[in-house]
Amino acid sequence: MRIEGKEYRTIWFDNNVVKIIDQTKLPHQFIIKELKSVNDAINAIKVMEVRGAPLIGGTAAYGIALAAQENNDPEFLKKSAEKLIQSRPTAINLKWAVDRMTKKLAGINGDQILSIALNEAKEICDEDEKFCENIGINGLKIIEEIYNKKKDTVNILTHCNAGWLATINWGTATSPIYHAHKKGIPVHVWVDETRPRNQGANLTSYELNEEEIPNTIIADNTGGILMQRGEVDMCIVGTDRTLSNGDVCNKIGTYLKALAAHDNNVPFYVALPSSTIDWNIKDAKDIPIEERSSEELSHIEGIDENNKIKKVLIYPNKSKAMNLAFDVTPAKYVTGLITEKGISDASSEGLKKLFK
Numbered sequence: 001m002r003i004e005g006k007e008y009r010t011i012w013f014d015n016n017v018v019k020i021i022d023q024t025k026l027p028h029q030f031i032i033k034e035l036k037s038v039n040d041a042i043n044a045i046k047v048m049e050v051r052g053a054p055l056i057g058g059t060a061a062y063g064i065a066l067a068a069q070e071n072n073d074p075e076f077l078k079k080s081a082e083k084l085i086q087s088r089p090t091a092i093n094l095k096w097a098v099d100r101m102t103k104k105l106a107g108i109n110g111d112q113i114l115s116i117a118l119n120e121a122k123e124i125c126d127e128d129e130k131f132c133e134n135i136g137i138n139g140l141k142i143i144e145e146i147y148n149k150k151k152d153t154v155n156i157l158t159h160c161n162a163g164w165l166a167t168i169n170w171g172t173a174t175s176p177i178y179h180a181h182k183k184g185i186p187v188h189v190w191v192d193e194t195r196p197r198n199q200g201a202n203l204t205s206y207e208l209n210e211e212e213i214p215n216t217i218i219a220d221n222t223g224g225i226l227m228q229r230g231e232v233d234m235c236i237v238g239t240d241r242t243l244s245n246g247d248v249c250n251k252i253g254t255y256l257k258a259l260a261a262h263d264n265n266v267p268f269y270v271a272l273p274s275s276t277i278d279w280n281i282k283d284a285k286d287i288p289i290e291e292r293s294s295e296e297l298s299h300i301e302g303i304d305e306n307n308k309i310k311k312v313l314i315y316p317n318k319s320k321a322m323n324l325a326f327d328v329t330p331a332k333y334v335t336g337l338i339t340e341k342g343i344s345d346a347s348s349e350g351l352k353k354l355f356k
């Protein structure tokens with residue numbers, strides 16, 4: 001998608017380094033950062049220079065390629081894979097991508113490892129781009145249906161950033177929105193700010209602005225009243241891990257939005273590539289929920305009068321804070337799952353039909 005009119009993907013390999021857009025600096029600074037080692041990739045995932053389930057997977061895949069470039073000894077690659085998997089716990093795409101890389105490289109001879117690793121990492125990214133495009137084509141039908149009935153702007157609420165910045169391109173939740181916009185359907189997006197890291201305000205609103213899609217940032221608690229007033233036609237969010245029964249783990253606060261949508265008969269869709277499905281965990285209680293530093297709550301970053309990024313304390317300095325990063329929305333509150341293969345019920349039967 002575009003930034004200042006120029007097309008980008010979120011990650012690419014160029015001249016022996018992996019290039020990423022540093023998302024900790026957006027929307028105020030657009031900085032392309034180079035990852036030169038597997039430790040650079042691990043750090044970029046941990047500090048969220050890259051984030052969003054599919055992009056974490058893509059970065060981990062390139063992380064293995066960087067490891068192979070440093071040292072193609074199988075023991076080093078194995079340790080690197082373990083460290084990458086531990087860099088963030090909730091998004092299943094991370095383990096999925098590392099496992100796929102490890103399987104591909106098993107038994108490969110020293111000289112060939114790097115080129116095969118680079119090809120596979122690119123393949124994982126290209127595949128994600130294609131899947132997200134298909135999610136858009138499939139999700140477009142739902143937006144079109146609403147528009148055909150309403151004959152007026154379709155108001156869509158989204159949470160966090162499940163946009164192209166969270167994937168390789170297109171995004172998951174945003175892909176149907178981009179497709180609708182390209183088709184000339186008038187859409188307007190309610191963007192949940194998404195405290196504490198403000199991925200909605202800093203990233204979703206930013207990327208929608210760059211594509212000239214009308215959007216309005218709202219505080220996380222505003223969605224409920226907008227739904228009661230009939231000002232939300234549908235919700236679309238992403239997911240970091242979807243269980244085979246259709247339960248969906250996504251950014252903290254998603255569950256509350258789903259409850260409000262359910263109470264107000266607003267359709268609540270979750271968009272995901274199949275790499276986000278965890279076919280093993282059966283009970284949502286077993287999903288590892290990331291707990292991040294309380295400093296993400298107690299401090300806030302913005303730009304000062306000298307155009308410098310500044311971090312300030314906003315809480316009483318003696319207060320304790322707790323920062324759980326994800327929650328689980330039970331399948332019963334999900335109207336449908338928009339995947340690369342089509343739209344399914346949020347249920348084991350629905351998912352099994354699409355992914356035999």
Ligand code: MRU
Nearest residue numbers: 051052053162166172238239251
């Ligand atoms: O903590 P983040 O910013 O990595 O969380 C991202 C989300 O919760 C997204 O909704 C999710 O990864 C889906 S991305 C297409």
